[in-house]
Amino acid sequence: MSHNATVEPFWHRALVVGASRGIGLGLVRGMLARGWQVTATVRNTTRLPQALSALQKQYGAALEMIELDLAQSSRPGELAAAFGTGTLNLLVISAGIMGPDHQRAEQASPEEVGELFDLNAMAPLRLARALLPAMAPEGVIGFLSSRMGSVSLNESGDRELYRASKAALNSLSRGFAINEAIPAGVGVLNLHPGWVQTDMGGEDAPVTVEQSVTGLVNVLEAALGQVEQRFVDFEGQTLAW
Ligand SMILES: NC(=O)c1ccc[n+]([C@@H]2O[C@H](COP(=O)([O-])OP(=O)(O)OC[C@H]3O[C@@H](n4cnc5c(N)ncnc54)[C@H](OP(=O)(O)O)[C@@H]3O)[C@@H](O)[C@H]2O)c1
Numbered sequence: 001m002s003h004n005a006t007v008e009p010f011w012h013r014a015l016v017v018g019a020s021r022g023i024g025l026g027l028v029r030g031m032l033a034r035g036w037q038v039t040a041t042v043r044n045t046t047r048l049p050q051a052l053s054a055l056q057k058q059y060g061a062a063l064e065m066i067e068l069d070l071a072q073s074s075r076p077g078e079l080a081a082a083f084g085t086g087t088l089n090l091l092v093i094s095a096g097i098m099g100p101d102h103q104r105a106e107q108a109s110p111e112e113v114g115e116l117f118d119l120n121a122m123a124p125l126r127l128a129r130a131l132l133p134a135m136a137p138e139g140v141i142g143f144l145s146s147r148m149g150s151v152s153l154n155e156s157g158d159r160e161l162y163r164a165s166k167a168a169l170n171s172l173s174r175g176f177a178i179n180e181a182i183p184a185g186v187g188v189l190n191l192h193p194g195w196v197q198t199d200m201g202g203e204d205a206p207v208t209v210e211q212s213v214t215g216l217v218n219v220l221e222a223a224l225g226q227v228e229q230r231f232v233d234f235e236g237q238t239l240a241w
Helices: 022-033 050-062 075-083 110-134 160-181 209-223
Strands: 013-017 037-042 063-067 088-093 135-144 187-192 229-233
Touching: 013 022, 013 110, 022 037, 022 050, 022 088, 022 209, 037 050, 050 063, 075 110, 088 110, 110 135, 110 160, 135 160, 135 209, 160 187, 160 229, 187 209, 209 229
Parallel strands: 013 037, 013 088, 037 063, 088 135, 135 187, 187 229
Antiparallel strands: none
């Protein structure tokens, strides 16, 4: 892929969902630095995090901000209409939550289960499905999954609700990749970002946001044109489902 903006201004266009902080914010910063035209979603554009305002000042028209609460099921259709057909090379869905502190199936209320599974599994699928027509041929859809979503790599069983929600995302995205994205010429990545120093990962995490997103952007860029699905970490290592 060329990054020569004078020859092909902004042909490489990305949408990053959940960009207010953490890995999503880091991805926006990392992609802008590599010459991508980025649309970033936040839940409230009237209270933009300082870091995004600073990026807007620095990058001007290369960064566009739109409002999206991923939990609102009506929005994917509107977004798809706004992007039209074949305009996006990358869609990365980073927004996600850990779920209730107890993380126990027998303690979970239907509301807690609903919120966790809807946001971590159903909503990313709804959005990806709605935006598939907006993807350019040989583009890539990246879902922020987690190694904790792997059934075969689960050796501790901790955080069972969060694990199950990411396993559900992996399962749903597998069907989407096989039946819809790959036949449409679009690749799918289920991404493990590492254990990262964010609000979710906490300060004991060994990987910085910058290390994680540098790796993730490498992996995403390398996947352009590869019309397949992979479950892969930020260093490019394939993970078992
Ligand atoms: N950090 C890790 O170690 C780690 C490891 C494996 C996987 N992951 C996954 O990587 C992704 C990003 O994690 P992170 O560490 O960056 O998390 P984070 O620091 O907690 O940030 C979560 C992001 O999701 C957004 N979000 C939450 N609910 C939303 C909703 N209803 N609609 C739209 N956006 C919403 C938040 O927006 P607001 O600011 O508006 O709340 C925020 O931008 C998640 O899917 C997570 O499961 C993280």
